[in-house]
Amino acid sequence: MAGLTVAVQGPRTAPRRVRRPLLSLVPALVVGCYLLVAAVGPVLIHYDPVHTSLEDRLLAPGSRVSGGGTAWLGTDGLGRDLLAQIVYGARTAVLIGVSTVALSCLVGVLLGAVAGYFRGVADAVLARIFDVLLAFPAILLAIVIAGAFRRSVLLVVVALAATGWITFARVTRGIALSLRERPWVDAARVLGVPGRTVLARHVLPFTAGPVVALATLEFALVVLAEAGLSFLGIGLPASTVSWGQTIANGKEYLETQWWISTLPGIALSLLIVNVGILGDQLTARYGRGRSDRTG
Amino acid sequence: MSTGERDLLDVRELYVTYGGRGGGRRGGHAAVAGVSLSVAPEETLGLVGESGSGKTTVARCVAGLLRPRAGTVTFEGRPLGRAGHRPPELQRAVQMVFQDPRSSLNPRMTVASVIAEVWRTHPVTAPEGDRTEALHRLLAAMGLDPDVASRRAGDLSGGQCQRVSIARALAVRPRLLVCDEAVSALDVSVQAQILRLLAELRGRHRLAMLFISHDLGVVHQIADRVAVMRRGVIVEEGRTVEVLTAPRHPYTRALLDAALDLDDPVPGDGTADGGAAG
Numbered sequence: 001m002a003g004l005t006v007a008v009q010g011p012r013t014a015p016r017r018v019r020r021p022l023l024s025l026v027p028a029l030v031v032g033c034y035l036l037v038a039a040v041g042p043v044l045i046h047y048d049p050v051h052t053s054l055e056d057r058l059l060a061p062g063s064r065v066s067g068g069g070t071a072w073l074g075t076d077g078l079g080r081d082l083l084a085q086i087v088y089g090a091r092t093a094v095l096i097g098v099s100t101v102a103l104s105c106l107v108g109v110l111l112g113a114v115a116g117y118f119r120g121v122a123d124a125v126l127a128r129i130f131d132v133l134l135a136f137p138a139i140l141l142a143i144v145i146a147g148a149f150r151r152s153v154l155l156v157v158v159a160l161a162a163t164g165w166i167t168f169a170r171v172t173r174g175i176a177l178s179l180r181e182r183p184w185v186d187a188a189r190v191l192g193v194p195g196r197t198v199l200a201r202h203v204l205p206f207t208a209g210p211v212v213a214l215a216t217l218e219f220a221l222v223v224l225a226e227a228g229l230s231f232l233g234i235g236l237p238a239s240t241v242s243w244g245q246t247i248a249n250g251k252e253y254l255e256t257q258w259w260i261s262t263l264p265g266i267a268l269s270l271l272i273v274n275v276g277i278l279g280d281q282l283t284a285r286y287g288r289g290r291s292d293r294t295g
Numbered sequence: 296m297s298t299g300e301r302d303l304l305d306v307r308e309l310y311v312t313y314g315g316r317g318g319g320r321r322g323g324h325a326a327v328a329g330v331s332l333s334v335a336p337e338e339t340l341g342l343v344g345e346s347g348s349g350k351t352t353v354a355r356c357v358a359g360l361l362r363p364r365a366g367t368v369t370f371e372g373r374p375l376g377r378a379g380h381r382p383p384e385l386q387r388a389v390q391m392v393f394q395d396p397r398s399s400l401n402p403r404m405t406v407a408s409v410i411a412e413v414w415r416t417h418p419v420t421a422p423e424g425d426r427t428e429a430l431h432r433l434l435a436a437m438g439l440d441p442d443v444a445s446r447r448a449g450d451l452s453g454g455q456c457q458r459v460s461i462a463r464a465l466a467v468r469p470r471l472l473v474c475d476e477a478v479s480a481l482d483v484s485v486q487a488q489i490l491r492l493l494a495e496l497r498g499r500h501r502l503a504m505l506f507i508s509h510d511l512g513v514v515h516q517i518a519d520r521v522a523v524m525r526r527g528v529i530v531e532e533g534r535t536v537e538v539l540t541a542p543r544h545p546y547t548r549a550l551l552d553a554a555l556d557l558d559d560p561v562p563g564d565g566t567a568d569g570g571a572a573g
């Protein structure tokens with residue numbers, strides 16, 4: 001909002017507004033398409049993972065199915081439509097990605113900000129916890145948690161968030177550490193503004209840029225990790241459609257019926273790559289150190 | 296050093312150490328090593344010294360932003376703790392103006408919301424009735440136009456930002472204003488305007504000031520008394536005219552030699568210049 005007026009008035013900030021090539025919009029567009037498919041796709045395409053039609057099994061992309069329709073992307077070993085699986089899988093991936101990142105973000109930003117702003121004992125303890133947890137291989141911890149309990153969507157979210165929040169905490173702590181030295185924070189303290197209010201009003205808003213950039217990158221990792229868990233068969237219940245499960249279902253047919261594993265794999269890779277690039281773009285624009293510019 | 300009459304601010308044997316470990320902060324670097332000073336009501340004490348001499352550290356201790364390793368800071372005989380742990384009336388009594396005008400204001404907040412935060416924190420000082428009008432009155436007293444209220448720090452000049460900072464500090468009706476290099480980051484012409492504003496407000500609000508600066512010319516214009524700091528200790532203290540015209544300590548003499556001429560007139564009690572200034 002104010003960024004616009006600043007850009008118009010100050011020659012110092014003007015170069016930031018150079019026209020970016022159209023190509024750089026591609027990642028955002030692709031990710032947007034995925035979100036759209038995840039939101040609307042299941043409404044348009046009906047799919048029941050339990051309903052199997054054995055005469056339609058292992059059909060190549062574009063074949064007619066016994067029901068009269070066309071299996072545009074083929075069918076899997078149990079005669080289930082692959083296009084529908086990819087569309088429903090997109091919804092699962094986005095849902096789990098968003099909720100895991102939201103949970104990690106909430107916990108991480110809160111703990112990181114408290115550690116960085118209040119320092120003292122809280123910081124000493126929290127910073128050590130961050131370091132110790134960071135030394136843990138994230139996917140291994142997720143496998144242990146996901147494997148130890150009954151399969152459910154919530155469990156997968158918790159298992160993935162169990163390590164996801166640390167990155168948020170560390171980044172936020174770093175920003176809070178530098179922000180607490182700013183004169184406007186000192187001024188609020190001299191006025192006697194309570195610590196929680198200072199944190200909420202004078203520190204947290206400035207972490208938004210880097211945290212959003214980080215959330216994007218984290219989203220890609222979570223989607224990948226969820227597919228990994230589902231591939232191993234320890235993540236989601238079998239009734240939930242997931243790219244990881246579809247890929248796992250196709251692994252015995254890789255040589256002859258390649259489409260079963262390959263097509264959801266492509267869907268997964270496209271999303272990961274584009275989210276990753278989008279995250280890098282956001283980091284470049286709102287990453288660390290630029291969080292405090294007027295806006 | 297004034298004894299006898301009751302001092303407003305009294306700093307005794309202040310020690311501050313940076314770095315080092317443990318409760319006793321062993322092995323750290325002593326920024327302030329036994330500073331004692333006092334400020335009488337409605338008096339301005341200038342604290343001068345080169346960078347690294349510990350003046351800002353003293354200011355931050357008085358404002359409650361730093362906890363000294365040893366020593367006491369009292370206000371009218373009551374101990375001043377850390378900011379946020381002071382009783383509300385003491386919290387209000389000591390306010391501070393910072394060096395960098397732009398970053399003294401939250402870049403995301405409008406001037407109106409900066410002042411509104413002050414009033415929300417100290418409801419006693421909040422104006423009765425129309426707050427917008429009170430805000431405009433406050434801004435006008437600082438020589439600012441009413442339309443500044445809706446702007447953010449990024450849209451204001453350095454002088455305007457510093458006027459807003461002063462407005463924020465004075466909105467809680469303090470008794471002591473700590474100015475930490477409050478004019479050092481400004482252009483010379485703007486510096487003069489802000490100094491004149493401070494001198495005027497000091498008279499109107501019966502303020503005492505702890506005015507920290509490395510600029511002897513500036514201190515000469517505004518301070519009643521001067522304390523000269525070097526390497527964490529006060530080497531000389533006395534009435535401004537005496538210290539700056541007949542220094543006793545060689546360090547003060549060296550500082551004076553390095554400074555420009557001090558023949559600038561002491562600012563009168565003229566009014567602040569128009570709103571466009573700054």
